[in-house]
Structure formats: C-alpha cells, structure tokens
Amino acid sequence: EAQVTQNPRYLITVTGKKLTVTCSQNMNHEYMSWYRQDPGLGLRQIYYSMNVEVTDKGDVPEGYKVSRKEKRNFPLILESPSPNQTSLYFCASSLRFGGATSQYFGPGTRLLVL
C-alpha cells in the first residue's frame, strides 16, 4: 500500500530534550516536506527536500533540522525543543518537484513540549 508513515504518532517531552520524528514514504517520491499545524494558522511549511541531499527552509524553520540521506526517509529533528514547538506535525511527499503532482500526507505526529 502506497503511504507516508510517521513515528511516533504522539510524543510528550520536556524542554531541551532532543527528539526526532521519522517520516518514510514507499512511493519513490523525490519531494518531501514537513508542515506544522496550529489553531487558526492552518498548516505552515517547516522544511522541504527536492531530492536526496537537497533540503531547504520553508516558512517556519527556526528550531528545526532535517536530513535527506535516503530517498524514502526525511526525519525532522528538534535539537532543543521548546513549548512553542508544541504542535501537530505532518510529513508530505510528492512524485517530483514542480507543481503538477499532488502531495500525500502522513497521519500526523502530535507533540507536546512541557
């Protein structure tokens, strides 16, 4: 089954404790992206990757890191989480960079930073 998976689905952590949210897709997609969803703001892009070893900042990259060592995986790293990073996070992928292809979303990761 074609899908985007995220782990963990739920996470409670404390300020400053490094964490990683994994994202994996099995569709051989070139483009992957991370979004965060906050009430009243919709979803906002954090980082994106056009292909292996190619990443760039989205609209709200502060406090986050990403890597793209393999085509299928695009982990989101919070080196020192803070309470303002409490949010619902989505990973998404699409076949390639360039607007003709629709994006597929993972199931979301709900993060609470105390």
Place this chain on the structure above:
Amino acid sequence: AQTVTQSQPEMSVQEAETVTLSCTYDTSESNYYLFWYKQPPSRQMILVIRQEAYKQQNATENRFSVNFQKAAKSFSLKISDSQLGDTAMYFCAFMDYGNKLVFGAGTILRVKS
C-alpha cells in the same frame, strides 16, 4: 508572498443539503494549483479536489465541486447531498510550481442529522 483566506471559521449544514465553503487567495503568479483538503477528527489530511489555474473548467469529484474565479482569486467548494461523514475541518490551499502548499486557517464543517 501568497496568502490564502478562509473567512468562515465554522459552518453547519443539514444532512442531504448543499453547503459552500469560501476561499480567496492572493498571488502574482499566473500558473498555480488550488486544493481543498479535508481533515476529519482522525487528523488525517485527505485531498478532496484540485484545480489547475490554467483550466477554465471547474473541477468536480462526485459530490464535491469548485467554483474557480481566477480574476477574482476565489476558489469555493460546494458539497452536495451532505453526509454525516463530511463533518471535518476543510482547508483551502495554494501551490505554485515550487511545491510549497500555503494553507488557509480552515473551516470547521458540521453536518447535522
């Protein structure tokens, strides 16, 4: 920068009736894509319908259709024969050729029996 505005935070509709969700956007681009995503209580993001800006014909997907007015930069979603399973948050989104989706704040739709 592109912006997307959904002016209706919440709406309700009776089962089997028709409802229209509004969306306006701002861009200087001439070629782009517009989407409506549905987010049920499970929080999964589900693509409902997409529209290419170069196409004049409005997209339709079963009970879902759009009214795309390019000059007015308006992209409304019409849901016909509303069903209880349509209860969800609906997001309007814009995408240029850079693949970044810009989302509106969302509209909560409640379908009542």
